[in-house]
Each structure stands twice: as structure tokens, then as C-alpha cells.
Amino acid sequence: xxxxxxxxxxxxxxxxxxxxxxxxxxxxxxxxxxxxxxxxxxxxxxxxxxxxxxxxxxxxxxxxxx
Numbered sequence: 281x282x283x284x285x286x287x288x289x290x291x292x293x294x295x296x297x298x299x300x301x302x303x304x305x306x307x308x309x310x311x312x313x314x315x316x317x318x319x320x321x322x323x324x325x326x327x328x329x330x331x332x333x334x335x336x337x338x339x340x341x342x343x344x345x346x
Contacts, residue, residue: 284334291340293317301325303334311341 282303289296295316301308301323308325322341327334 286334286336288321288323288336288338290314290317290319290321291338292319292321299323299336301334301336303327 283300284303285298285300287296287298292314293316295314297315299312303325306327308323310323311320312323313319314321320341322339324337325334326337
């Protein structure tokens, strides 16, 4: 298991916090609650094995796409 701690900002309240991600499972999508405002944070992780990078996409999952 490859656990990595990354800093993020809550898209609702802006509070900085750390999330622990498991990089051994490839691309992932999940929700985690903010430790301050308790709103859900939508987290998408993309593992680029060629560049050996992890990309995190953080949003509140309530943005509308037109």
C-alpha cells in the first residue's frame, strides 16, 4: 500500500487540511467531509505512471455544467 498525505483546501470554507490517499489502486474518485464545515468534498485522483505524478482534482460537486 502506498499512502500519501496531500494538503488541500475545502471548496466550501477554504480551510486547509490534509487528506491521505492510497496511490496503489490507480485512478480513484471519492468524497471526504471537511473537518471544519462538515460539507462533502469531491476528490478525484489521477495517477500518471509515465510521469510518476499524482493529480488531485478538488471540488464541491455542486457546480453546474452548461
